Amino acid sequence: NYMVQLKNVNKWYGNFHVLKNVNLNVKKGERIVICGPSGSGKSTTIRCINRLEEHHQGEIIVNGITLNNDLKNIESIRRDVGMVFQHFNLFPHLTVLENCCLAPIWVKKVPRREAEATAMRYLEKVKIPDQAKKFPGQLSGGQQQRVAIARALCMNPDVMLFDEPTSALDPEMVKEVLDTMISLAETGMTMLCVTHEMGFAKSVADRVIFMDGGQIVEENEPNEFFNNP
Ligand code: ADP
Ligand code: ADP
Secondary structure, three states: OEEEEEEEEEEEEOOEEEEEEEEEEEEOOOEEEEEOOOOOOHHHHHHHHOOOOOOOEEEEEEOOEEOOOOHHHHHHHHHHEEEEOOOOOOOOOOOHHHHHHHHHHHOOOOOHHHHHHHHHHHHHHOOOHHHOOOOHHHOOHHHHHHHHHHHHHOOOOOEEEEEOOOOOOOHHHHHHHHHHHHHHHHOOOEEEEEOOOHHHHHHHOOEEEEEEOOEEEEEEOHHHHHHOO
């Protein structure tokens, strides 16, 4: 009944032991926030789950599929797992709508009309349907990040991963992205979020995980976590 499971996961960058026996169980519908100092392995953990990185020891299971590095396995995981990055990673030469439709059309073979209808539905959910025909460069950072969220949702993922989605944004745009994430949480989406936004963690997270030096050093419900100096 777990959406994501990490069992004794270890990873090295060269000689550098970046993940040390990481164990994590994420239930369907659970919202997990991962925090901790810079360099502690948060991003690497997230990137191992969607196969942007490979791990070297232990097991990662997503939606019942044990991850290995063969291409079929990677493709199937990328369909199940939506990812939102710090720097949006939109295609600059494609419109907002085209960004949202690319993977559904080319990876999932969804007919264009249907992909566009779905994309418009999600662009409305993230409150930027008027920007559909614009290019990412014409949008604010906050709007671009909401496009990135809509784009991930267009693949109808089972779990959404967020890697510091607000840390590249100007302060006045942070709230609109957090609000989008909060309303997504309210739909029951399974979410794994690396963020320093403790207000978000407090209001949305079922559990807060604290990483340090490549290890999970603490794991608590948000209330316990914040009352525990
Ligand atoms: P966090 O997300 O907690 O800031 P990361 O997972 O990004 O941490 O990085 C953990 C450590 O691994 C850092 O010390 C970082 O410098 C190092 N690191 C990250 N990516 C690479 C890489 N591709 N090659 C070598 N070292 C890396
Ligand atoms: P239903 O019609 O089944 O009640 P919704 O229309 O509320 O579902 O949502 C359908 C999907 O849209 C959800 O599974 C979720 O992925 C996505 N979604 C809903 N609200 C938002 C939002 N505010 N921001 C981003 N995605 C959302």
